[in-house]
Structure formats: structure tokens, C-alpha cells
Amino acid sequence: MIFRELPYFDGNLPVVAANGQKYGRLDAELLHYSRFILEKIEERMNVILKIIQPLMFSLIGLLIVSIYLAVLLPMFSLLEGI
Numbered sequence: 001m002i003f004r005e006l007p008y009f010d011g012n013l014p015v016v017a018a019n020g021q022k023y024g025r026l027d028a029e030l031l032h033y034s035r036f037i038l039e040k041i042e043e044r045m046n047v048i049l050k051i052i053q054p055l056m057f058s059l060i061g062l063l064i065v066s067i068y069l070a071v072l073l074p075m076f077s078l079l080e081g082i
Contacts, residue, residue: 010037 003014013033020029 001014003009003017016029016033017026020026023029
């Protein structure tokens with residue numbers, strides 16, 4: 001009943017807990033359910049990282065190129081004036 005009232009628990013957790021209590025295997029049911037949830041979270045994280053990682057590398061690359069240009073462009077303009 002507590003699992004149903006609190007919003008941050010997964011919707012299937014009350015069913016798993018009730019089933020485990022009914023058959024006297026609550027520890028095994030919760031262990032299997034936690035492994036399932038952990039796999040689900042890892043899959044989501046992998047998808048998110050596959051999107052974020054190239055974006056971060058691109059942003060860092062653009063930052064390095066812009067710093068490089070900010071340093072070298074004034075030198076080139078001085079060389080043209082000579």
C-alpha cells in the first residue's frame with residue numbers, strides 16, 4: 001500500500017511486492033525486479049550518452065578552435081601590415 005501512495009516508486013513495484021509476499025519469496029522477487037530496473041536504467045543512460053558525448057566533443061572542439069583563432073588572427077593581421 002505504501003508503494004502505491006508514494007509517487008517516486010515504479011508502478012509495477014506494488015504488484016511485485018504483493019506477489020512475493022503471497023508466495024513467500026519476497027527477497028527473490030525484489031532481487032529480480034531490481035536487476036530488471038537496473039538494466040532498464042543502464043539502457044536509458046547508454047542512449048543518452050550516445051547523444052550527449054558527440055555534442056560535448058563538438059563543443060569542446062569548437063572552443064579550442066575559437067581560442068586558437070583568437071590568438072593567431074591578430075598576429076596574422078600584424079604580419080600583413082608589415
